Amino acid sequence: MEAKVKKACDLLGRKKRDRPNDGFEERVVQVRRVTEVVVKGGKNLPFRVIVVVGDKKMQVGVGVGKAKEVVDAIAKSAVNDLRNIVSVPVTKYLTFPHR
Template sequence: MAEQKESRRSKKSREEQTGEWQERVIQIRRVSKVVKGGKKLSFRAVVVVGNERGQVGVGVGKANDVLGAVRKGVVDGKKHLIEVPLTKGLSVPHPMRGSGGAATVLVMPAAPGTGVIAGGAVRAVLELAGVRNALAKQLGSRNPLNNARATIDALRRMRTFEQVAEDRGIDVRRLFSQ
């Protein structure tokens, strides 16, 4: 039993040491709170964490220093990881609209060789998810945190053709022949 715990711990530490997860800071904000003695400054960091193989998460960290906020954001991002269905051409399977707060993001597949055509937080989320060919448009808000959450929502709701065929109870070939 103790050996299993050791092997899990060592495996987890090896993954973190090898740098499997990549982090990208989207935004750092200085936040001030007015208290009795004056103003208290703290920082908020919005971080995207992904392994470029279909897993990605967005986290927010708050601390009195920037490094502490980024560290907390990475931990929060790893807690909220999602699986992204990718096609063979490293694109998304179909167009999808996601929302987060007042932001709406439209994510569409693109032909191989197109690259990621997106802006700001949406680009960071798609790249760290492992998407290589996609088009995206931010609608409704310019807030990076809401746009990142809207992108995560769109990616979470995507399904592969196999999943759709299984839900409908038909063969994948029949799905394309209709």
């Protein structure tokens, strides 16, 4: 399991700890313990984490990660949110346009 997490952290070519300050700020929005039913009749209790990343300059990304440990789920979602960055339109008063 640990090898999979290391591979997930290295997908961008660097680990989260070693990532330079690229202007993005990460926030953990939600940590949930979910239930997965196993074929043998048992249950696994992994964690699902939602992380939002943004640069406060109209770029936002959202990532979801699932793992047996919270730290591993955060690492997976951090990789996922950098892949899903979108630009958000903002008016001159720094609000979202409704049309």
